Structure formats: structure tokens, C-alpha cells
Amino acid sequence: MKKIIFSFIICTLLSCQENRPHGSQYDLPSLTENNYLMGYLNENRSSYKVSFYDINIDFDLENKSIDGFVTIKAKSLSDLDKLQVDLAENLNILKITYKNEELVYARDYDAVLIDFPSKILKDKIFEFTIFYEGIPQSADNPPWAGGFTWSNDKNGNDWVAVSCEGEGARIWWPNKDHITAEGDSVRMVYTVPSNLVAVGNGKLRKVSSNDGKSTYEWFVNNPINNYNISVQIGNYVAVQDTFIKNDQIHIMEHYVLDYNKELASNYFPQSKEIIRFYEKFFGDYQWYNDGYKLVEVPYLGMEHQSAVTYGNGFSIYNGVRSESWPMYGVIDPLIIHETGHEWFGNSVTASDPTHIWIHEGLQVYSEAIYFEDKFNSYEFGVHYLNSLKNRIVNKIPIVGNENENHWALHGDTYMKGAWVMHTLRSVINDDEMWFKILNEFMVENAKGFANTKDFFNKVEEKTETDYWYFAEQYFYSPNQPELEYYQTDSNFYFRWNNVNENFIMPLDLLVNGTEKRVVPVKNYQSFPISKHSQIEVMDWKFYVNPVEKK
Structure with missing residues (x-):
């Protein structure tokens, strides 16, 4: 399909280099044309709000390909006759339909600009369907460099999962791929070989089988980030537990590989303590009507809403993440981190x-x-x-x-x-x-x-x-405040370096074991001390860099 032509000014601002939108710890990512199209809510994206996604995908595990369709139900926020949805350009669109008619569309990188045959007036509810196929992006280093992880379990069975935070859900299904563009609810229908199980977010509604394949229908009743919508495919078995709150019993149905059922039954109950902690400090768990489950995956794991994925090896001390995060022998670092995202990120x-x-x-x-x-x-x-x-x-x-x-x-x-x-x-x-x-x-x-x-x-x-x-x-500067100081027999001198002009943060010192609060500025200040006083900058309470002037 044709490319949408950018204005000269926009083109000169954007890098031609295509890369992941994460950047690194040492430099900001390039602003590519595709990142601009995905990051900016232009008039063709802000003109409508998605209320419901109906996702239907058939997985060909041998060829690592997908074939499906997604129906998008939305409300027009202004009069519109065109809109933008997003789908990775390596995936092939077969057709887009609206009221049983095929629509004309154009593609520009991952953006799909759809023309409607007549104007849709403001505040109207409408829906359209995108049929597509292709080989989705594979994960280079999941979940940080995401995509599909195609693997096998210890018994040689296919074991597949997706992670796409940053890359965006468009790498495997068409949607309005902006962090704020959540559907109010989502239906996920996944078809896989009949010897395997497909696990999605929310609760399982039904399973049907036909011609050597099984279809799993999952449903989420709440708003959900598009990148949190997931699929996990494997020789899964359910591990059931219960969570009691205010005399109400909530079923927790985790999914793990068949040979890890006993292990998970003994290991996953710690998730209940984690939920209680987060509710104590940060408010109620928001997804009770969609449930909570942990799903074993062939990568480290991620915060997929109501279907938290787990790959830390069922070990507090010897798991993949356990080696770099001190947990004092009391909690799995992956379970607490990804479950906590049900508050920070998902809610x-x-x-x-x-x-x-x-x-x-x-x-x-x-x-x-x-x-x-x-x-x-x-x-x-x-x-x-x-x-x-x-x-x-x-x-x-x-x-x-x-x-x-x-x-x-x-x-x-x-x-x-x-x-x-x-x-x-x-x-x-x-x-x-x-x-x-x-x-x-x-x-x-x-x-x-x-x-x-x-x-x-x-x-x-x-x-x-x-x-x-x-x-x-x-947050908006990379610079760590530096407290420069020195002392004499009678005074302690201090000032800020490496800070903005308006930085007026107070700081606590320990002066001979007694806390003293000071408000440094960029010029030296001082206070009197006795000879040989011991003074410590309390950098275990403040993220500052104490530097003694010699």
C-alpha cells in the first residue's frame, strides 16, 4: 500500500533509523517516523474511543504464524470518515470490513489509515473488522525486547508465549496502539492444536474442539492495556487456590506445565500474601471479577493483567531473577514485582x-x-x-x-x-x-x-x-545532586553542585549522632561545630552524592 507523505518539517525532525522504542540506559531512542505515528494521538486517533476488542486468532505453531481477525467496537468523539489503527507492517492485512463492505485503507509503517464510505457522526457507536495473517515478531530478549517466544518444554511439547510492552500489541493483533487506548472489555478466542491449552487474560468462558484443534474463549470485563493482553500456549494444567476477602471466596486458577503441578501448588500460595500487602497500602485489587492467576512461561515473566506470567524457576534463592534481587528468603522476586504491577501500571x-x-x-x-x-x-x-x-x-x-x-x-x-x-x-x-x-x-x-x-x-x-x-x-534531569562539604575545627561548610538553579531540597546530616536538617544552596553555607566533630551526610535517606572538598 502507499505511504502517507509527511510534511517537510516533520521529516527533518525524524530519524530514518527504525529501532525499538525503549532506548537504553545511556541514550534516548531516535524519534523515527513510526514512533511518531505510534506516540502521537493525531486527529485520526483522537476522533474515536475503543470500547471493545473481539480478538480471534488461529495459531500455526509449526510455521510460527497466525491467521485471525479482530473486531473493534468504538464510539466516535467527533465526526469522522477516516481513522487510524495500528498493525505491524510485516503482518499482511487481508481485508477490512464495515457493515459487510470492504473498506479502502493505506499503510504507513505500522499505521493503517482506514477510509469509511460515509461520515460517521459524533457520539455514534460503530464497529469494523480487520482480517490479517503473517509471522509475528519473535522476542530477542523477553520481556525487555519482546515478541513471541517459541520454545519446547522438557517433554518436547510446544510452549509459546508473547510479551510486547514497548513493542506494542500491534506486533500480533490490530488495535489503537496507544497506552491510553484501553478497551472497556476484551474477548480473546485462541485456536491451538488439541493437545495444548491456550491461556488468556480474565476468565475462561468455554472450550470447543474440532478437526484436531481446540478453541479457548477468554474474557476480560475491565479496561486493560493493549500490551497486557496475552496468550500462552502449552501443555498446561490448572492449579486451583482460593483467596478470602471480607468473607468472600475468590477462586485463583493458575496454569503451569503438567509436570510442575505439585511444585506450583506448594509455591504459588505466596501470591496471596503479596495481594494483601498491596491492598493494605495501595487500595483494592481491581480485577476480582476477572480473577488472578499466575501462568508459567518460557521467559522471565511479565505483568499481564489478571494473568501474571511467571518464569523464575519456582525458587526464591536460585531463580533467574533471584540472583540479582535480595529477597531475604521470604518472597519470590518475580511474583512480587509482576503482581505489584496490577496496581502500578495495570490499574x-x-x-x-x-x-x-x-x-x-x-x-x-x-x-x-x-x-x-x-x-x-x-x-x-x-x-x-x-x-x-x-x-x-x-x-x-x-x-x-x-x-x-x-x-x-x-x-x-x-x-x-x-x-x-x-x-x-x-x-x-x-x-x-x-x-x-x-x-x-x-x-x-x-x-x-x-x-x-x-x-x-x-x-x-x-x-x-x-x-x-x-x-x-x-525526573527531568539526569544529574544526581552533589553535596560538596568540608569542615574546620569550628565550622561545617556545605553547598549544592550539579543541581538546577531552583533546587531547594532540605537534607539531613548526622552531627555527632544527632540529626540536623539543612537547606543547601549553590553557595557555601556553614554552621558551627566543635573540634573533631563527626558529620555524616545521610545518603541512605536521600539520593545525593556527598563529596568532601580536600
């Missing part, structure tokens, strides 16, 4: 992927709170955060530009994001208020969208203090 979703610290930074920070709560020890949480500190590189900002499909999934988003939250708690210096801020932010934005400004608006509302200077330094 409260970043309004643009450049604000994805709301998913990842808050999630890692919540794990520190888990240990603090578990052991009733602030020091345990600090120890957890300190164990992650050396992974921070401070090369690019945590938050970049909006509307560029920039999925800021680099390491600082996780580790530095957690440390920034820990630092803000120390700055506010009122734990009761701090935990109310976190709880209210999560509860008030549940099943919704938020960005960095929204979070700091909540902070200002509760503290009656404007901390935007803090956000500008820690």
Missing part, C-alpha cells in the same frame, strides 16, 4: 510511556515498603534500596518527551525511580502523610491514567508545598 497507567516510572519506579519502591512492613523495620527497606543503588547510571532523564512512543524502560526508571520516592519521603519527613499520598494517588487514579505532574499535584495537595523543583531535578 494506574502512565498517560504517556515516558512517565512509566509510575509503573516501574513506584513498583520497585513498593518492594522496599514490603520488606519494611514484613520485618517491621525501616532499615530492611533501606537495605533493599541500597542493594540496587549501584545500578543507577544517571546518563539520561527518567522522563523524556511525550508523544514520541518513548517507553522509558531503562534501568534508572526502576532503580533511580525507587530512590527518588525514598528521597521524597525523607524530604517530606512525615510518614503518616507520605503513605496517605501514595494510597490516595493510587485509589483516586485506579483504572485510570496519570503522569508525573499528577503525582506531584497530589503531593502538593497533601503537604501544601510545591515540590515541582524536586521533580525537575530528579
Whole structure:
């Protein structure tokens, strides 16, 4: 199909290099034409809101190909006669139909611009269907470089799963592929060889078999990020458990490979403790009517809503993720991290992927709170955060530009994001208020969208203090504040380096074992001390770099 011609100005701004939208920990990704098309809600995307996706896919495992159709039900937000949906350009569109008529369409990279035969008036409900086929992208390093993982289990059976955060759901089914474009509900119909089981999000409605194939129908009753919609295919068996809340029994039906049923039955109950922790601090689990399950997969795992995928080897100490995350022998690092995303990311979703610290930074920070709560020890949480500190590189900002499909999934988003939250708690210096801020932010934005400004608006509302200077330094600049200091026999001198002009953050020192709060600026200040005083910068509470002037 023809390419849509960009204006000269837009073309000069965009790189011709096609790459994944993640970037790295050391540089921002190029703004390609495709990322612009995916990241920006232009008039052909903002003119309608999806209410329902009906996904139907037949999987050919031998050829690693798919053949399917997706019906999109939507509401027009303005008069329209064309709109954009998104599908990876390597997948072939067979036809697009509307009221039993084939529609004309054009393709530009992953964007599909559809023309309707007559104008659809504002506030009308309409639906159209896209028929397609092809070989979807394979995962290079799932889940960070995602796609389909085609593998085999220990018995030689096919074992397949998809992960596509950042790449987008368009790599395997057509949709309005923007982080805010959630359907209100989704039906997933997956057809696989009859010796295998297909697991999707939500609850299983029915299974039918015909001609050596089985079709599994799954349904999600809630809004769901498109990248969270998933399929897992394998020789699965169900592992049933129950979760009791307010005298109501909720069924938890996990799915694992047949030979791991006993192991999972003994290992997965820890997920109930995790859910109770998150409900205690961050509000109710939002998806009870869709259930909660863990699904064993041939990669590390991901936060697929109501179908959290798991591949950490059923070991707290010796799993893949266990080697790099200290869990103190009490919880599986993968289960707590991905289950926590049912709050951070799945319930409260970043309004643009450049604000994805709301998913990842808050999630890692919540794990520190888990240990603090578990052991009733602030020091345990600090120890957890300190164990992650050396992974921070401070090369690019945590938050970049909006509307560029920039999925800021680099390491600082996780580790530095957690440390920034820990630092803000120390700055506010009122734990009761701090935990109310976190709880209210999560509860008030549940099943919704938020960005960095929204979070700091909540902070200002509760503290009656404007901390935007803090956000500008820690989220929009890569620079770690540096406290330069020296002391004489009678005075301690200190000042900020490597900070914005408006940076006015207070900082705590230990002066001969007594805490003292100071407010450094870019010029030297001082306070009197006795000779040979011991002074420590409390960098276990604040993400700052103490540098002694020699």
C-alpha cells in the first residue's frame, strides 16, 4: 500500500533509523517516523474511543504464524470518515470490513489509515473488522525486547508465549496502539492444536474442539492495556487456590506445565500474601471479577493483567531473577514485582510511556515498603534500596518527551525511580502523610491514567508545598545532586553542585549522632561545630552524592 507523505518539517525532525522504542540506559531512542505515528494521538486517533476488542486468532505453531481477525467496537468523539489503527507492517492485512463492505485503507509503517464510505457522526457507536495473517515478531530478549517466544518444554511439547510492552500489541493483533487506548472489555478466542491449552487474560468462558484443534474463549470485563493482553500456549494444567476477602471466596486458577503441578501448588500460595500487602497500602485489587492467576512461561515473566506470567524457576534463592534481587528468603522476586504491577501500571497507567516510572519506579519502591512492613523495620527497606543503588547510571532523564512512543524502560526508571520516592519521603519527613499520598494517588487514579505532574499535584495537595523543583531535578534531569562539604575545627561548610538553579531540597546530616536538617544552596553555607566533630551526610535517606572538598 502507499505511504502517507509527511510534511517537510516533520521529516527533518525524524530519524530514518527504525529501532525499538525503549532506548537504553545511556541514550534516548531516535524519534523515527513510526514512533511518531505510534506516540502521537493525531486527529485520526483522537476522533474515536475503543470500547471493545473481539480478538480471534488461529495459531500455526509449526510455521510460527497466525491467521485471525479482530473486531473493534468504538464510539466516535467527533465526526469522522477516516481513522487510524495500528498493525505491524510485516503482518499482511487481508481485508477490512464495515457493515459487510470492504473498506479502502493505506499503510504507513505500522499505521493503517482506514477510509469509511460515509461520515460517521459524533457520539455514534460503530464497529469494523480487520482480517490479517503473517509471522509475528519473535522476542530477542523477553520481556525487555519482546515478541513471541517459541520454545519446547522438557517433554518436547510446544510452549509459546508473547510479551510486547514497548513493542506494542500491534506486533500480533490490530488495535489503537496507544497506552491510553484501553478497551472497556476484551474477548480473546485462541485456536491451538488439541493437545495444548491456550491461556488468556480474565476468565475462561468455554472450550470447543474440532478437526484436531481446540478453541479457548477468554474474557476480560475491565479496561486493560493493549500490551497486557496475552496468550500462552502449552501443555498446561490448572492449579486451583482460593483467596478470602471480607468473607468472600475468590477462586485463583493458575496454569503451569503438567509436570510442575505439585511444585506450583506448594509455591504459588505466596501470591496471596503479596495481594494483601498491596491492598493494605495501595487500595483494592481491581480485577476480582476477572480473577488472578499466575501462568508459567518460557521467559522471565511479565505483568499481564489478571494473568501474571511467571518464569523464575519456582525458587526464591536460585531463580533467574533471584540472583540479582535480595529477597531475604521470604518472597519470590518475580511474583512480587509482576503482581505489584496490577496496581502500578495495570490499574494506574502512565498517560504517556515516558512517565512509566509510575509503573516501574513506584513498583520497585513498593518492594522496599514490603520488606519494611514484613520485618517491621525501616532499615530492611533501606537495605533493599541500597542493594540496587549501584545500578543507577544517571546518563539520561527518567522522563523524556511525550508523544514520541518513548517507553522509558531503562534501568534508572526502576532503580533511580525507587530512590527518588525514598528521597521524597525523607524530604517530606512525615510518614503518616507520605503513605496517605501514595494510597490516595493510587485509589483516586485506579483504572485510570496519570503522569508525573499528577503525582506531584497530589503531593502538593497533601503537604501544601510545591515540590515541582524536586521533580525537575530528579525526573527531568539526569544529574544526581552533589553535596560538596568540608569542615574546620569550628565550622561545617556545605553547598549544592550539579543541581538546577531552583533546587531547594532540605537534607539531613548526622552531627555527632544527632540529626540536623539543612537547606543547601549553590553557595557555601556553614554552621558551627566543635573540634573533631563527626558529620555524616545521610545518603541512605536521600539520593545525593556527598563529596568532601580536600
